[in-house]
Every structure is written in C-alpha cells, then in structure tokens.
Amino acid sequence: MKALFNYIKEVLGGFYTLLQGLGVTGKYLFTPWNYVTQSYPENREKLQMFERFRGEVIMPHNENNEHKCTGCGLCELACPNGSIEIISKSILTEDGKKKRIIDKHIYHLGMCTLCNLCVRACPSDAIIMGQKYEHAVYNRSNLTKVLNKPGSKIMEGIKE
Amino acid sequence: MAFSIYDFTDLAQSIHNGLSSSLTPVWTTVIEWAIIGILYILFVALFGLFLVYAERKVCAAIQQRIGPNRVGPYGFIQTIADFIKLLMKEIINPKGVDHFLYNLAPYIVIATVFIIISMFPFAPGLQSFDFDIGVFFVTAVSSVGVIGILLAGWSSNNKYSLIGGIRSGAQIISYELSVGLSLITMIILSGTMQISGIVNGQADGWFLFKGHIPAFIAFVIFIIAGTAETNRGPFDLPEGESELTGGFHTEYSGIKFAFFFLAEYMNLFIVAAMVTIVFLGGWQPLHFGTGNGFNAAMDLLPPIIWFFLKVCTIILLIMWFKWTFPRLRVDQILTLEWKYLLPINLFNIILMSVVVLMGWHW
Numbered sequence: 001m002k003a004l005f006n007y008i009k010e011v012l013g014g015f016y017t018l019l020q021g022l023g024v025t026g027k028y029l030f031t032p033w034n035y036v037t038q039s040y041p042e043n044r045e046k047l048q049m050f051e052r053f054r055g056e057v058i059m060p061h062n063e064n065n066e067h068k069c070t071g072c073g074l075c076e077l078a079c080p081n082g083s084i085e086i087i088s089k090s091i092l093t094e095d096g097k098k099k100r101i102i103d104k105h106i107y108h109l110g111m112c113t114l115c116n117l118c119v120r121a122c123p124s125d126a127i128i129m130g131q132k133y134e135h136a137v138y139n140r141s142n143l144t145k146v147l148n149k150p151g152s153k154i155m156e157g158i159k160e
Numbered sequence: 161m162a163f164s165i166y167d168f169t170d171l172a173q174s175i176h177n178g179l180s181s182s183l184t185p186v187w188t189t190v191i192e193w194a195i196i197g198i199l200y201i202l203f204v205a206l207f208g209l210f211l212v213y214a215e216r217k218v219c220a221a222i223q224q225r226i227g228p229n230r231v232g233p234y235g236f237i238q239t240i241a242d243f244i245k246l247l248m249k250e251i252i253n254p255k256g257v258d259h260f261l262y263n264l265a266p267y268i269v270i271a272t273v274f275i276i277i278s279m280f281p282f283a284p285g286l287q288s289f290d291f292d293i294g295v296f297f298v299t300a301v302s303s304v305g306v307i308g309i310l311l312a313g314w315s316s317n318n319k320y321s322l323i324g325g326i327r328s329g330a331q332i333i334s335y336e337l338s339v340g341l342s343l344i345t346m347i348i349l350s351g352t353m354q355i356s357g358i359v360n361g362q363a364d365g366w367f368l369f370k371g372h373i374p375a376f377i378a379f380v381i382f383i384i385a386g387t388a389e390t391n392r393g394p395f396d397l398p399e400g401e402s403e404l405t406g407g408f409h410t411e412y413s414g415i416k417f418a419f420f421f422l423a424e425y426m427n428l429f430i431v432a433a434m435v436t437i438v439f440l441g442g443w444q445p446l447h448f449g450t451g452n453g454f455n456a457a458m459d460l461l462p463p464i465i466w467f468f469l470k471v472c473t474i475i476l477l478i479m480w481f482k483w484t485f486p487r488l489r490v491d492q493i494l495t496l497e498w499k500y501l502l503p504i505n506l507f508n509i510i511l512m513s514v515v516v517l518m519g520w521h522w
Contacts, residue, residue, distance in 0.1 A: 011500060018485065025222045025484040032221040039226065 049131040054114040057084075057107055058130035059147040066155040067148055069126035071102030078121035083112040102148055109135060110143035124158050165462040169285030196288055200274055204426055209239045211425040214472075215479055222483045243418065251414040254317060261315035266412065266419035268308030273426045275301045280433050281359055283443050283464035294355035295347060298434065299340050302389070305427070306332040309391075309398070312420070313408040324407025327490060328398030331388060334497040335395075338385035341505040342378040345512045346438045349375065359442035364450050366441040372520065374512035379439045381501055381508070383478065386431035388493070391424065393482035397490055432474035436467060440474075443467040 028034070038047065049055065061067050071088040085106040093099050105127075119127055127147065137143060175195075179188045213228065213236065220227030228235030253259065279298050281287040291297050306329055313325015349371045350358045361367075368375050388395040399407040409420040436442060443463035447455045461469075488496065 011504070021484045022480060025480065028224055029218065029222045029480060034224065035221070035226055036224045037226045039229070 049133065053131055053133070054116060054129040055132045056109055056114070056130045056135065057112065057118060057127050057147065058132075059105060059127050061149055061152055062155070065149060065152045067126055067152050068124045068155050068158050069102045069105060069148060070124055070154060070158060071100060071105075072123065074121045074123060075118035075127060078117045080115065080117065081111055081113065083108045084118055101154060105147040107145045107147050108143065109145060110140060165464065167284045167463075172285050196278075200277060200288075204273065204277065204422065207429060208422040208425045209243060211428060211475065212242075212421075213239045214475070215425075218476065218479045219483050222480070246418045246421075247415055249414040251416060252411075254411050256317040257411065258315035258317070261311045262411075263416075265308045265312035265315065266416040266423075268311065269305050269423040270419045272301055272305040272308065273423050273430065276430050277426070277433075279355060280437065281356060281442055282467055283462070286464065287356065290354060290356045292352075292354045292357075295343050295353045295358070295438070298355075298430075299336070299343060302339075302427075302430065303332070303336050305423070309408050312412070316408070316411040318411050320404045320406070321408050321410045324398045324404045324410070328391060328408060330490075331391070331395060331398060331493055334494060335385040335388040335501075338381055338497060338501045338505055339389060341502070341509060342382040342385065343434075343438060345374060345378040345505070345509050346371070348509070348512050348516055350438075355437060355442075359437060359444060362441035362444050362447075364447055366439065366444070366446070368439040369448075371512065372515060374508050374515055375439065377504065377508045378512070379435070381505055382435060382439070383431075383474070385497075385501060386435065387478055387481060388497075390427040390431055390478075392428065392478065394485040394487050395493060396482075396487060397493060428475060428478060429471065432471045432478065433467075435474045436470040440470045 040047070059067050059069060071086055073086045073088070076084045076086045085104075085108075086102065087104040087106065088100050089103040090098050090100055114129070116129060119129055135143070176188070176192065179191055183191070216238075217227045217235075219225075228238035231238040231241050253262070276298055278288040279291075279294055281290075309328045309332075310325045313321045313323075313328070316322070346358075346367055347353055349367055350361050352358060352361065358367075362370070368379055371378075391398045398404075399409075404410070409417055412420060441447075443466050445455070445458035445461060445463065445466050447458060
C-alpha cells in the first residue's frame with residue numbers, strides 16, 4: 001500500500017515540477033516583446049553599448065587638446081601581441097632640462113585582441129576602452145591609428 | 161454551384177455531378193483522385209513550411225530571441241527560401257549503401273503521412289476516407305512509418321544512422337502501446353471507431369469534458385506518447401544531434417532529407433489532429449448541451465477554422481514542451497513508458513469502463 005502511495009506521489013510530484021518548468025518558459029513565450037536580442041541595423045541610432053564593453057583603445061583628450069599620456073611605454077610592454085608602438089621624442093623644458101614626451105602613440109586595431117592589459121598597465125589612465133564597434137574599413141592601413149591627436153600636449157600635473 | 165464555408169458536402173457533390181455529367185465514370189474517378197492528391201500535396205507542403213516557421217518563432221520567443229525576421233514580413237518567407245535551397249542541393253549516395261532500400265525509405269515515411277492525413281475530417285464534407293475502423297486504421301498506418309525510419313537507419317551504412325534507427329524503433333513501438341490504449345479509452349466512451357462518428361458524437365460537448373477524469377488522464381497520456389512517437393523533443397533520442405549527428409537521416413541530402421524533415425513536422429500535425437478529433441471534438445465548435453445561446457454564438461465561426469484553431473493550440477503546447485523539458489535518456493524513456501504510462505493507462509481503461517457503465521458521462 002505504501003509503495004502504491006509513493007508511486008502516485010512520484011507521478012504527481014513529477015507533473016508538478018514539469019508544470020513549474022512550463023510556467024517559466026511560458027512567461028517568456030507569451031511576452032515576446034520582452035526579447036533580449038537587438039535588431040541591430042534598425043536600432044543603431046539609439047543603441048547603447050554597456051559600460052564594460054571593449055570596442056577599441058582610445059586616448060581621451062580634453063577641450064584644450066591635452067591628454068594624460070607621458071610616453072612611458074608601459075602599455076607597449078604590456079601588450080601581448082605588439083599592437084601598440086610608442087614613438088617618443090626629447091624636448092627641452094623651460095628650465096633647460098631634457099624631457100621625454102610622446103610623439104606618436106600608434107595603435108594597430110587589426111592586431112588588437114581587446115584584452116584590456118594596456119589599459120590596466122597605464123599608470124596615468126591615459127588610455128581607456130572606447131565603445132565604438134563598427135570598425136569595418138575599405139583598406140587595412142586604416143586600421144592603424146595614431147591615438148594622440150596632432151598638436152596635443154600632456155596635461156598639467158601628470159607625474160612621470 | 162452551392163458553396164458554403166460551413167459545410168463542404170454540397171461543393172464536393174456539385175463537383176462530382178459536374179464531372180460525371182460530361183465524362184465517363186472512369187475518367188471522373190481519375191480526375192477526382194488527381195484533384196484530391198494535388199490538394200493534399202499542397203496542404204502538406206504549405207502546412208509543413210508553416211510549422212517549421214512556427215517552430216522557429218516559438219523557440220525564439222521561449223529563448224527571448226526574435227527568430228527569423230529578415231526574409232519577408234516577420235521572416236515569413238524564410239522557410240520557403242530554406243526549402244528552395246534544400247531542393248537545389250546535390251543528392252548524395254554514400255559508398256556502400258543498399259541503394260534500393262536507401263532510396264525507398266523516405267517515400268515510405270512520407271507516404272504514411274499522406275495516408276493518415278486522408279483520414280482526417282477538416283470540416284463537414286472535407287474527408288477523403290471514412291472507414292468504420294478509422295481510429296484503428298490511423299494507428300495501424302502510423303506504425304508503418306517506423307519501417308521507413310528503420311530502413312533508412314539500416315541501409316545508410318553508417319553506425320550513427322543504425323543506432324538512431326534502432327532507438328527510433330524501440331521508442332515508437334513502445335509508445336504505440338500507450339497511444340493505442342489511450343485511444344481505446346476514448347473509443348469506450350464514443351462507442352464507435354469511425355472518425356466521423358466520433359466527431360458527430362461530440363456535438364453536445366467534447367469528449368474531454370464528457371469523460372471527466374479518465375478522459376483527461378487519457379488526454380495527457382496521448383499527448384506524451386504522441387510527442388514520443390513523432391521523435392520530437394524531449395524524446396528526440398533517434399535524432400540525437402549531439403551524439404548521433406542527426407540519427408537515421410544523417411546520410412540523406414537534398415529532397416530525400418526534405419521528405420524526412422517534412423514528414424517529421426507533418427507527424428506533429430497528425431498527433432495534434434488526432435488529439436483534436438478524439439478529445440476536442442474535431443471540427444465541432446465548443447458546445448455545452450444542445451440548443452442554447454452559447455452554442456449558437458460558437459456556431460458563427462466556420463468548422464474548418466475551429467479545427468485548425470484547436471490543432472494549432474495543441475501544436476503550440478507540444479512545441480512548448482520541446483523547448484522546456486530536458487531530453488530523456490534511453491532507459492528513462494523506456495521506464496516512463498513501461499513503468500508509468502502503461503499501468504496508468506490500463507487502470508484508466510477500467511476507470512473509463514466503470515464511468516461509461518454507470519452512465520456518469522453526459
């Protein structure tokens with residue numbers, strides 16, 4: 001008798017759990033407007049990427065065309081596949097000292113794996129990950145970018 | 161020519177009279193066969209394509225995706241494009257196959273589908289055959305389909321196909337039992353095996369409501385066993401994409417694969433239509449008792465729309481199962497059948513006999 005009772009309990013319990021599963025998927029099935037997928041080309045005007053999305057490496061400049069890069073080369077050392085090349089130059093400061101500053105921060109987007117190691121290596125937070133994701137170009141050479149803008153200077157107060 | 165969307169008997173009769181007035185009886189029969197054949201081929205092709213589209217959309221909605229949405233409005237032409245692509249593919253004959261059986265197998269599977277569909281009443285007057293053993297005939301023919309699957313698995317000269325075919329055989333032969341027994345439960349209630357008799361018997365209430373608890377148990381068992389018979393998830397072991405690379409139809413390509421594919425989806429329709437006919441009253445509108453205002457309101461919708469409404473609801477339910485439940489192992493599938501469905505089914509037959517004998521059904 002106990003075996004029969006357990007059998008019926010097992011069957012009913014099984015149905016209860018199955019109905020629970022159906023309830024979860026049914027909630028999604030009958031609210032199809034809550035889908036997660038984005039219709040990409042239609043919504044590109046208002047598409048917002050997530051804060052942690054890694055689109056490309058960029059160097060933010062302020063309104064006076066100043067950046068924070070000291071040209072120390074740590075990002076170049078941190079890069080596992082050589083996507084970053086730092087070309088520095090020496091200038092004479094006003095008090096007659098020689099100082100090494102950045103000339104060109106060359107970034108090969110075509111080689112970059114967006115691993116974020118350069119951003120973490122940077123001591124002055126000069127480079128960050130940008131949100132742009134449409135990188136298709138007609139020529140491979142367009143994927144090589146110079147991150148510091150022409151004529152830009154280092155910001156005041158950035159320590160070496 | 162008399163035509164009414166509510167009853168097709170006059171239309172069929174007037175076509176028959178028109179043909180036989182100008183042609184000999186032999187030619188009348190041949191032309192009528194041709195018309196019916198073309199109608200069924202069109203129906204199977206179009207409804208099969210619709211089911212593939214519906215499955216992709218339902219699956220997408222359950223997984224919070226959009227599904228096909230590029231080809232045509234809401235991706236409606238997507239499956240037609242897929243089908244044209246499938247038809248243009250090369251038909252490959254692998255090395256070492258048994259050519260005769262390999263080429264025969266898809267036709268057995270698809271022919272079974274056509275024979276079963278010819279038994280279904282879509283509306284009053286829209287039924288090709290009406291044997292007095294209709295339900296028995298449907299279950300008998302549907303087990304012929306497994307021969308096609310076994311032949312496909314055997315003749316492909318591929319171990320995955322063979323395992324898929326054998327699994328399919330074990331599964332379908334087991335679950336045929338539950339399908340048959342739950343149909344017998346309902347035949348006890350209806351008192352006839354003739355499909356038109358079963359449908360007409362539900363004019364004052366569907367058997368699902370007339371038969372109380374045993375009818376409901378038979379309904380649940382029939383849906384479970386029917387899903388298993390169509391080799392659909394959660395019982396899709398014979399295809400087993402992850403371990404058998406497609407199962408019995410691994411080696412097929414082009415139009416032969418399309419036949420298997422179409423037959424699979426039309427089997428889904430067949431199960432849903434059998435549920436509709438036996439439990440939900442076929443093309444009968446939702447009636448309670450006789451001659452009240454509610455019945456008159458329900459009669460406004462044509463019977464053919466009622467039929468497809470019910471069929472599509474059951475199909476949605478079966479698709480919902482597929483995308484919710486995890487797959488069963490082979491031993492779990494056989495345990496479910498032999499240790500749970502079969503004893504419950506046998507008990508249910510006794511329960512239904514008692515209900516019918518005591519006159520507790522309406």
